[in-house]
Amino acid sequence: MISQSNLYFKNLLEHLAAINSCDFKFKNDYWINQFLSLSKELSNIRYLPNLMPLIYPDFLYGHHGNYLGDLLQFNANGFNQGINLSDHCQFDFIVKDASCEFNNYKSIRGKCQADHFWPHSLGGPTILENRVLLCKFHNLAKSNSILDSFWKEYPCWLDDYLTRMYHLKIN
Numbered sequence: 001m002i003s004q005s006n007l008y009f010k011n012l013l014e015h016l017a018a019i020n021s022c023d024f025k026f027k028n029d030y031w032i033n034q035f036l037s038l039s040k041e042l043s044n045i046r047y048l049p050n051l052m053p054l055i056y057p058d059f060l061y062g063h064h065g066n067y068l069g070d071l072l073q074f075n076a077n078g079f080n081q082g083i084n085l086s087d088h089c090q091f092d093f094i095v096k097d098a099s100c101e102f103n104n105y106k107s108i109r110g111k112c113q114a115d116h117f118w119p120h121s122l123g124g125p126t127i128l129e130n131r132v133l134l135c136k137f138h139n140l141a142k143s144n145s146i147l148d149s150f151w152k153e154y155p156c157w158l159d160d161y162l163t164r165m166y167h168l169k170i171n
């Protein structure tokens with residue numbers, strides 16, 4: 001059976017092939033059509049591999065080529081703030097059955113760092129809801145691989161984010 005991550009990349013590649021070397025107007029209209037065809041599947045976790053490609057950075061432009069990303073970064077304030085030495089590294093949150101040994105040695109470990117749960121390079125927004133705290137060792141280890149844990153819970157920010165994108169794109 002095809003994994004959710006593979007399904008995601010398959011869908012993403014299909015979109016990128018469809019918009020390859022097209023102008024901003026075409027890309028914008030293409031995205032709107034894709035979004036509308038999926039709009040009744042919002043909040044449906046089975047459709048996450050179809051919905052997540054819609055936030056890919058190439059789609060963050062309006063029909064004039066205007067960048068929409070800055071208008072979408074709601075709650076961006078504080079992404080790197082409010083982190084204390086007592087915070088746990090959430091490596092166990094992104095890798096099943098893993099745990100962070102360094103949580104027992106916080107003075108050696110130092111403060112955790114903010115990282116994007118859904119990778120920034122794949123359009124993951126800089127908002128607290130997409131934040132995962134990792135110690136410096138696991139922050140290095142995470143890279144941008146999409147881990148199976150992502151597909152287990154529907155991201156609370158996604159519907160709002162896509163709806164905001166839609167309203168920016170139809171204007």
Ligand SMILES: [Zn+2]
Nearest residue numbers: 089100135138
């Ligand atoms: Zn850790």
